[in-house]
Amino acid sequence: MPQLHRHLLQLRQATLLRLIALTATFFVVCTAISFLYLHDTGDAVLDAGVNPSAPTGEFVNSTCFTDLDVLRAYTNASAVEYGRLEVAVVSTSNFSNFSESLDLSIPAFHPIRLDTETTREGVPEGKCSTSLTIPGPVVSPPVNASHLLFGVATSIERLHDSLDAFAHWAAGTGAHILAVVDEGGSLRIRTEERATLLGLRLTIIEKWDEEVLDRYFSLVRIFLEHRDASTQWAVLIDDDTFFPSMCNLVDRLASYDSTRPQYIGALSEDMWHMYLAGHIAYGGAGVFLSLPIVERLAEVFDDCYLFKGAGDGMIGQCIYAHTDTKLTWDRHLYQLDLRGDVSGFYESGRPLPLSLHHWKSWHHANVAALGKVAAVCGAECLLRRWRLADGWYLVNGYSIIQYSRQVRDPAAMEQTWDESKYEGSDPFAYSLGPLRGRDPDKQSFRLKEAIADGPDRVRQIYLHERGETDAPRVLEVVWKRAS
Template sequence: MKTTTIMTSSSPHRPPITVTTALRSSLPFLFFSSLLLYLLYSSKLLIYPPSNHQYNPKINYQHPNLTTTNRIITGYNTELKHIAFCIAASSKLWDSRKEYIKLWWRPGETRGTVWLDNKVKIKNNESETLPDIQISQKTSRLPYTNRQGHRSAIRISRIVSEALRLGLEGVRWFVMGDDDTVFVVENVVRVLNKYNHNQFYYIGSSSESHFQNIFLSYSMAYGGAGFAISYPLVKELAKMQDRCIKRYPGLYGSDDRMQACMSELNVPLTKEPGFHQTDVYGNILGLLSGHPVTPFVSLHHFDVIDPIFPGMTRVESVKHLLESAKYDSASVSQQSICYDPKRKWSILVSWGFAVQIMRGILSPRELEIPSHTFINWYKVLDFSAYTFNTRPVTGHDPCQTPFVFYINSTRYDESRRMTVGVYGVHRQRHPRCRWKMESPEKIHTVVVLKHEDPDRWLRAPRKDCCRVLPSRKEGVMYLWVGHCGENEVIEV
């Protein structure tokens, strides 16, 4: 056996020790140490035998409503009352943007402030449906040299520190967002419950545009999507933020200034992909129906994207989506995949939003990829500049263009003790298809049955399974969506 000579560092006069000699001298010690550990471990097993109990998630089958349906249980017991929202707003856009805030704000439950650059008029009947309004402090003493941006970025970057000085009691988290950001507040709570609010946390997500992230930073939480900062971190930030801002006059926006200060505090971004910057244009059907397996937290840029539901205004469409969230906020926009093997159809369910039926069998690996229904923030780079994979809307053949069914209504069925979602077909032209198989155009309504599942994010992330149910009504398809059974696999 070849030996390697190692010089000890304790004394240059001590003779060299070989690896084989060292090993031989330590063998008795290693043997008796291993024996002792084994005996201790065996005795522990005798006292505390391994449990065969299998976790059985509790599902709430009660009738959903705003106060009880979204109970959230985690080790940190953070509730909505522990979160202060900091909304960056502009007086010029206030009349239109305030309508988005009204959709998700819950008077008496949500806490926080809208921060404006100038005073605005509030109608008497609006004061109870909106957060408190504050005017940001002047920032003329702080330098701004970026020619492409606007110095309001400095004002917006300081609103979290200004919110801290309001002295709100019991706050654990400050959540920042824009006036055109819509939050699913139960899912904000679910995400923040995963983290210890006594530690330094900076939580958010990146842009959907690869080049946005290159120009700004992949390590930055985008302010339009919204991001969360724990209370002790905001306290530290407030002490140094103005000094930090002075060191970065050339940065573009408020969120990259915030990330620069976080870097100086040695705090990295903790990514939560449920915060959506929505740096795209057009129809976001593909983006929402390809939602990652994570809580749907926020959505931004409603003035840029098309209305989520055809035939509605932007405000109406957001309100319509949030109606589904009342029944199962933990599952909104979550993806399920199933097949109708007799008719050779592939079915993609985005719960509370849309159902898509396609001719032919597309693998789950293909279907879970967002379909390219939208346009990139940099239109010239549309097909090459996303932070995720995309697939063509038509699949491998024009015959696979999906038939889309948008949510019409959601209700709770007492007899079934299930939530019932009714999805109506979106009439549009489809390419001529010569495939000799039944066409989904015969279906005008899809009914999706589902149990409410507020605790789904306390388990390991997994998509719900989907099954096609028998139907006696012509033109109506029934689907069941829920926990996958034992050994249940998506295969045809």
């Protein structure tokens, strides 16, 4: 009996040891599996561009994120509602034109807080896929505009502030910009360095002893001093003159004979200004002079210098007094003598203007941001008005809008700007008609910024302020070249 008892005891001990060994083995295996799983998951997270130690939703390398600092720059709200669209453009060699509509709808919005220290908010991958793919032109390198001289009379501060906008149309083209300023000071060096960095061919000339209008007229002689064998046109501009497409401008000028006296420009859109200043080329739209007319103005410079007055008026008066050349009004140049809300002009869906003016004074349009998307879809897509599937309109580079009522005549421009002082009827119809009344209940996302992520991708930030009680809405439209 004692032997049987000892045998049973030994059997229990052996069984217990086996159980302990099995338990230890199971624990080791589970630990190893967990380690491998976490290691693989961590690698996958890092490969996706997510920093595991970063706040929730913050991305490090991924392109699928919202830049919160950009949003904070344009709204003081503690939170916004955010939506995103992505359009891929396929470069097409036989491209003719964009369609009138896009098979897109305004996306769903989700809240994003801005009152945090986070700089980037991750966007779910499902919302980062391409929304639509469309054909587009093959984007060409900058056109050769070395036969154009541009002259501007301004201050060094305003010149420096205008360089980004100038770069859109002049960078890399060989166009020569001659800037006459009162004094350069320390800012002159920074302006010249910045211009070189942007690819601008800029010459700064200081004339501290002359008034700005005198400096404007002095450009007549300066043009001749800086012309070369290739020069065909001298163009007087303001520091807030903007050319959406240098290629279109060069093509348009090629339709005129530069070997003959030419005086080309635009009238004011407002009959009141026409009443005050007369039938001249208004300077902000660009005053285009062929070399023969510049040479004639230089011959009678001293006589015309006595006229005194607005610089563009002195040019016109001198031409009319000493030549038989008359103004050619090019209807695609715009002085934009419009004050207040000029959205109706930009949202009209009409052909892309050759020039714009007053964009940083009489009204505000971020033209430098407007032009960036041309790197992806060409100048043909700038200010292109597409009707979306849900009735909204995308005005590329300016706004995304929904009218409160049906637009019976899409060709009519919405008259959103301030009234004229002119007492006659229809003071804007002769230049901008047909016109229609303002839609006071129109909903609008306005372009605030555009960011180029390399040469093939541009992110546009549109903002809709909805009043004091509702959070602003941000719609980010990403344009990219299809691979």
